[in-house]
Amino acid sequence: MKAIVCEKFAPIGELKLAEFDRPQIKDGHVLIEVGAASVNFPDALIVQGLYQNKPPLPFVPGHELCGIVREVGQGVTRFKVSDRVVATPGVGAFAEFALSHEDKVIAIPAHMSMIQGAAITLTYGTSLHALKNIARLQAGERLLVLGASGGVGLAAIELGKLMGATVIAAASTQDKLQVCESMGADVLINYETEDLKSRIKEATSSKGVDVVYDAVGGKFSEAALRSLAWRGRFLVVGFASGEIPKIALNLALLSERSLMGVFWGEWIRREPLAHLKQMDFIIEQVRLGHLNPKVNEVYALQDAVKAIEQLAMRKAIGKLVIQVNSTVQ
Numbered sequence: 001m002k003a004i005v006c007e008k009f010a011p012i013g014e015l016k017l018a019e020f021d022r023p024q025i026k027d028g029h030v031l032i033e034v035g036a037a038s039v040n041f042p043d044a045l046i047v048q049g050l051y052q053n054k055p056p057l058p059f060v061p062g063h064e065l066c067g068i069v070r071e072v073g074q075g076v077t078r079f080k081v082s083d084r085v086v087a088t089p090g091v092g093a094f095a096e097f098a099l100s101h102e103d104k105v106i107a108i109p110a111h112m113s114m115i116q117g118a119a120i121t122l123t124y125g126t127s128l129h130a131l132k133n134i135a136r137l138q139a140g141e142r143l144l145v146l147g148a149s150g151g152v153g154l155a156a157i158e159l160g161k162l163m164g165a166t167v168i169a170a171a172s173t174q175d176k177l178q179v180c181e182s183m184g185a186d187v188l189i190n191y192e193t194e195d196l197k198s199r200i201k202e203a204t205s206s207k208g209v210d211v212v213y214d215a216v217g218g219k220f221s222e223a224a225l226r227s228l229a230w231r232g233r234f235l236v237v238g239f240a241s242g243e244i245p246k247i248a249l250n251l252a253l254l255s256e257r258s259l260m261g262v263f264w265g266e267w268i269r270r271e272p273l274a275h276l277k278q279m280d281f282i283i284e285q286v287r288l289g290h291l292n293p294k295v296n297e298v299y300a301l302q303d304a305v306k307a308i309e310q311l312a313m314r315k316a317i318g319k320l321v322i323q324v325n326s327t328v329q
């Protein structure tokens with residue numbers, strides 16, 4: 001089969017489109033013919049050996065996909081051949097066929113396209129887990145999203161609005177902020193050209209925000225933490241800036257703020273049934289038009305390396321999707 005292959009941990013540009021062995025079916029797994037896959041930040045890290053887990057080489061990257069079940073392993077109870085599904089196998093999605101454990105596979109309805117399906121699991125899954133299960137965001141609260149035009153950021157804007165919050169979106173360019181506005185953000189802050197803390201103060205009449213959603217890290221985290229109101233919650237989601245901030249803990253003590261870690265991948269491993277229930281909710285909200293995955297660009301499989309580079313270079317807005325096989329519908 002054709003696949004994007006990582007032969008050694010190296011810069012993204014060294015990934016190759018090549019022939020690779022089709023995965024063999026295993027107990028508890030399904031083999032999926034991939035229609036579309038999407039690019040997520042961990043894909044850019046894992047191929048460089050910078051992610052928390054390092055798969056044995058050579059491997060096919062790609063965390064998230066949408067396709068059709070072609071083989072079912074022993075012990076699988078929820079799927080049969082020909083089911084349309086989304087899956088988050090962690091690796092293997094940028095290929096014509098991918099193997100995934102049944103717990104990481106969700107059936108999708110007929111009206112959902114492969115391109116749309118490829119863009120719903122990791123971003124909405126992470127942001128819903130963070131806002132609902134961890135921060136317990138309430139209607140009427142104020143939510144600040146850093147890196148708001150990225151994959152998980154746009155999902156946090158839409159979910160924040162759906163949960164009844166006022167959403168303040170912070171991003172680095174006007175183009176990115178315009179997209180945040182089109183997805184429902186109430187207040188826009190360009191954190192590269194404006195002072196984040198004073199703009200939050202102004203936007204909240206000095207009250208501060210109740211929840212910070214931080215997938216960026218680096219220089220903006222401390223200003224965001226300092227902008228939290230009494231008993232505000234700070235969600236540590238990721239470090240797309242490449243810098244893990246080191247912050248004085250007195251900032252938590254003052255105003256009884258909480259620092260809350262978010263690790264969606266580990267949560268779905270520990271609570272697979274809760275993950276399935278949450279995905280049912282997300283799929284229903286997409287059907288109702290309350291969530292609209294923002295697929296900004298669609299690439300062919302041979303251009304997947306370019307797509308991963310765009311994301312790593314901070315040039316992506318929303319989701320970048322790889323159409324692996326347009327005949328898989």
Ligand SMILES: NC(=O)c1ccc[n+]([C@@H]2O[C@H](COP(=O)([O-])OP(=O)(O)OC[C@H]3O[C@@H](n4cnc5c(N)ncnc54)[C@H](OP(=O)(O)O)[C@@H]3O)[C@@H](O)[C@H]2O)c1
Pocket residue numbers: 039040041042122126147148149150151152153170171172173176215216236237238239240241242262263264265311312313314316318
């Ligand atoms: N904790 C979890 O369970 C979990 C789950 C999924 C993802 N994540 C993490 O969340 C982060 C975002 O993932 P994503 O897929 O949404 O990525 P993304 O689409 O690339 O968005 C990341 C955003 O970060 C900002 N950014 C600031 N400095 C950057 C830099 N040097 N390079 C790239 N982006 C930079 C960019 O916005 P501006 O240009 O506007 O600053 C960009 O839109 C990643 O660190 C990822 O590993 C965590």
